[in-house]
Amino acid sequence: MTTLSPTPRSTVHRGKNRAVADREALYRVLDAGLICHLAFVANDAPVVIPTGYGRDGDTLYVHGSTGARSLRIAAAGVEVCVNVTLLDGVVYGRSVFHNSVNYRSAVIHGRAMEITDPAAKLRGLRVLTEHLAPGSWDYAREPSAKEVAKTAVLALDLDESAVKIRSGPPGDEESDVEADAVWAGVLPLRQEWGAPEPCPLIGTPRAVPRHVAQRSR
Amino acid sequence: MTTLSPTPRSTVHRGKNRAVADREALYRVLDAGLICHLAFVANDAPVVIPTGYGRDGDTLYVHGSTGARSLRIAAAGVEVCVNVTLLDGVVYGRSVFHNSVNYRSAVIHGRAMEITDPAAKLRGLRVLTEHLAPGSWDYAREPSAKEVAKTAVLALDLDESAVKIRSGPPGDEESDVEADAVWAGVLPLRQEWGAPEPCPLIGTPRAVPRHVAQRSR
Numbered sequence: 387m388t389t390l391s392p393t394p395r396s397t398v399h400r401g402k403n404r405a406v407a408d409r410e411a412l413y414r415v416l417d418a419g420l421i422c423h424l425a426f427v428a429n430d431a432p433v434v435i436p437t438g439y440g441r442d443g444d445t446l447y448v449h450g451s452t453g454a455r456s457l458r459i460a461a462a463g464v465e466v467c468v469n470v471t472l473l474d475g476v477v478y479g480r481s482v483f484h485n486s487v488n489y490r491s492a493v494i495h496g497r498a499m500e501i502t503d504p505a506a507k508l509r510g511l512r513v514l515t516e517h518l519a520p521g522s523w524d525y526a527r528e529p530s531a532k533e534v535a536k537t538a539v540l541a542l543d544l545d546e547s548a549v550k551i552r553s554g555p556p557g558d559e560e561s562d563v564e565a566d567a568v569w570a571g572v573l574p575l576r577q578e579w580g581a582p583e584p585c586p587l588i589g590t591p592r593a594v595p596r597h598v599a600q601r602s603r
Numbered sequence: 604m605t606t607l608s609p610t611p612r613s614t615v616h617r618g619k620n621r622a623v624a625d626r627e628a629l630y631r632v633l634d635a636g637l638i639c640h641l642a643f644v645a646n647d648a649p650v651v652i653p654t655g656y657g658r659d660g661d662t663l664y665v666h667g668s669t670g671a672r673s674l675r676i677a678a679a680g681v682e683v684c685v686n687v688t689l690l691d692g693v694v695y696g697r698s699v700f701h702n703s704v705n706y707r708s709a710v711i712h713g714r715a716m717e718i719t720d721p722a723a724k725l726r727g728l729r730v731l732t733e734h735l736a737p738g739s740w741d742y743a744r745e746p747s748a749k750e751v752a753k754t755a756v757l758a759l760d761l762d763e764s765a766v767k768i769r770s771g772p773p774g775d776e777e778s779d780v781e782a783d784a785v786w787a788g789v790l791p792l793r794q795e796w797g798a799p800e801p802c803p804l805i806g807t808p809r810a811v812p813r814h815v816a817q818r819s820r
Contacts, residue, residue, distance in 0.1 A: 420690060420693070420704070421690060421704065423640040423642075423651050423653075423686060423688075424651075425640075425642040425649040425650065426649050427644055427647070427649050430644070430682075431644070431682040431684070431712065432642040432643050432644050432649050432650075432651075432684045433642065433649075433684050434641075434649075434651050434684045434685075434686045434710070435686065435710070436640075436688040436706070436708055438704070465647075465648040465649060467642070467649045467650050467651045468651070469640060469651045469652065469653060471640075471653040473637060473638060475797075476637070476735060476736055478743070478815055479743060480743055480744060481743055481746065481750070482728070482736075482739050482740055482745060483746045483750040483753075483754070485732060485735060485736050485739055485743070487638065487655070487735070489638075489653070491653055493651070493652070495648065495650075511699070515699045515702060518693060518702060518704070519693055519695055519699075519702050522695060522699050523699055525785060526695070526696060526699045526702070526787075527697060527698035527699065527700075527779060527784075527785075528698075528699060529699060530700075533700040536700075537700070555800070555802040555803060555804070556802055558802075558804070562744060563804050566806040566807055567744075568742060568743055568809075569801065569805065569809045569811055569812050569815065570801070570804075570805065571800050571801040571802045571805075571811075571815075572799070572800045572802075573797070573799050573800075573815055574796065574797035574798070575637075575795075575796060575797070576794070576796075576797055577690075577792055577793070577794055577795075578793050579790055579791065579792060579793075580692070580791035580792070580793055581791070582788055582789070582790050583772070583788050583789045583790075583791065584786065584787070584788040585772040585787040585788045585789075586772060587772070587775070587787075588783065588786065588787065588788075589783040590783055592785075592786045593786070594788075595785075595786050598695055598786065601790060
């Protein structure tokens with residue numbers, strides 16, 4: 387197990403028993419998520435936006451349109467914070483105070499660097515594409531130089547990261563457990579893919595490709 | 604339709620055609636989500652954390668432990684930004700450039716106020732509880748004065764808010780549509796509740812209550 391190096395900011399201050407200081411756990415959370423929440427400071431005020439991301443080793447790529455104000459600010463090398471949270475269930479306690487959620491959450495602090503080298507940028511775009519839609523890069527048309535230019539790719543190092551996980555039944559008060567007056571437990575939450583919906587502009591009827599029809603993650 | 608009053612910060616700068624300036628749409632997104640992402644500035648750097656929330660009219664309640672650094676900072680009346688995003692599907696374009704996601708997203712800017720009046724705080728806690736676990740407040744034990752004291756409840760006005768929604772098929776280039784070379788469409792994503800998992804410490808076997816067993820949202 388590789389231990390994440392916690393800094394004052396990435397140290398989990400609450401629920402230390404939930405902190406899993408393990409790089410593999412970080413990778414698992416990041417690889418299981420679909421979108422991240424990216425926070426930065428604009429005009430002295432916090433801004434948080436949902437956006438696509440992808441991981442390559444210890445680099446997290448975040449992307450967006452070069453026209454988006456948020457990406458222009460984040461690309462300027464300011465400090466950002468990224469969170470990826472997966473909700474696994476709602477925890478019903480014997481008291482409402484012990485209601486909770488089961489979740490896996492990763493937080494990353496750092497300075498995002500904009501990737502400008504064309505080959506490196508294309509590599510980043512491939513990582514981003516394959517994270518959101520595995521199998522797409524080899525199947526669909528690759529981006530043109532103009533399209534690459536329209537996209538901003540930011541890279542963020544995973545050095546300053548933390549993972550927090552909660553699982554299992556409620557942590558109720560002993561007196562409530564002894565009273566045994568109500569049901570308590572977990573209602574699990576799952577994300578499931580529905581049936582693929584073909585674009586109405588498809589001319590010739592075409593089978594749904596394997597990477598879409600049999601998508602697992 | 605009530606139109607949200609956009610400010611420079613809450614004006615949607617990208618994809619104006621996706622902006623639904625409608626308070627009802629804001630309510631629908633907030634009421635459909637389970638957790639929010641709360642961003643604030645600490646030591647000049649952005650921080651974003653996932654946390655529970657609930658809506659009562661035009662007030663958003665956010666809660667957490669009074670011992671959590673994040674809530675202590677956010678409760679001090681600094682500017683915060685809250686985002687609630689629901690992912691509805693992955694959009695597969697004919698080119699990877701037009702890969703996208705279908706989503707509903709709400710963003711709120713403002714100053715969070717800590718609720719200290721006991722009756723108002725209890726009301727806020729009820730809203731938070733009923734958002735995360737509808738039916739719990741009347742079923743499980745209500746919080747004791749000590750438990751109420753341990754919980755911080757923040758209130759945020761919905762005045763400065765924006766909603767952004769994307770739905771439907773990919774917005775591909777005309778040339779790619781005409782080429783008709785590959786499948787394109789949407790793979791819908793759904794959140795579904797699994798089978799309730801009773802707490803192993805339940806003494807007397809007990810039916811899963813209706814508000815858990817038949818939970819819809």
